[in-house]
């Protein structure tokens with residue numbers, strides 16, 4: 494009897510342990526929501542914590558040039574992240590980093606990483622090299638903590654002479670009736686040029702959804718490129734930037750899809766609007782396109798932009814599921830007026846930067862009908878990109894180029 498009782502007690506303990514474990518384990522959100530930075534009970538941005546003393550002091554790094562082609566062992570330690578915000582006072586062509594990039598001690602991927610340089614770091618190119626893999630590398634001068642330092646970055650990470658959008662030569666745009674007031678409250682710097690940032694979701698190691706042999710990151714990119722091309726070819730006074738223009742991670746030196754960096758692209762180019770481009774996969778049960786919009790102060794403008802894009806997608810035959818705003822479940826993300834913060838991090842970060850943003854889920858790529866009707870060829874994706882462009886142009890009241 495007592496043995497039976499002990500077995501029963503043991504089983505009870507095991508059952509309680511399992512229940513406690515299940516209660517503590519949250520149902521994790523789907524890939525799409527995670528990658529969109531859905532702020533659930535697990536905050537994406539960690540609350541400020543006390544600095545913990547590190548076991549070892551971080552050794553100071555010196556940009557001492559190593560002989561050409563001498564591989565240096567990779568350090569497991571992350572080099573410090575620095576931003577060069579002004580050009581070094583040296584001879585050479587000026588450029589900016591178009592992504593986060595390592596600043597290395599010599600040209601080549603296996604050379605020592607001295608710093609991680611922040612997106613949009615200003616640099617001066619003082620020399621050019623070919624690496625052993627036939628990649629072009631620049632020797633550059635950057636100003637780090639007030640000091641000019643020399644190091645090497647890969648040429649593909651540098652945009653030459655594209656530090657800022659070119660200001661309009663013509664001044665404010667005439668809206669057609671002599672009214673030169675700023676339309677829709679956009680054109681935030683009042684230079685008459687509309688700066689649009691298209692943000693194709695995922696990229697590189699981050700695939701997004703994957704169905705019927707297609708990968709979301711690629712679909713998003715194709716739509717973004719088509720949208721950019723159409724906007725720039727069709728309308729006056731619009732500049733379109735992409736947060737990524739090829740299949741790469743938004744932050745190649747990190748193992749997370751850095752949503753903050755996406756918004757920082759928009760902030761750095763003084764974007765008037767930012768549209769994040771995605772395809773949804775919600776179990777394949779339904780069809781249609783949906784807009785995810787901010788619930789904060791910019792809600793009406795965010796929703797107007799999204800609705801115009803959705804209407805143009807609807808004209809292609811895609812079901813219009815309308816806009817959705819999602820609230821964060823954590824009170825610590827309250828907006829100053831007491832409103833709950835946006836549930837989606839991109840919506841929130843853009844809103845905090847005063848940029849009108851929406852996320853467009855163009856179709857359900859795991860729904861067979863949506864996939865084969867709208868997603869399975871480049872031509873169909875191009876139509877989606879053009880529909881986005883027309884929606885954006887309508888929102889900004891862009892003027893078509895005269896033939």
Ligand SMILES: [Zn+2]
Pocket residue numbers: 525528694695701702709770771772
């Ligand atoms: Zn996505």
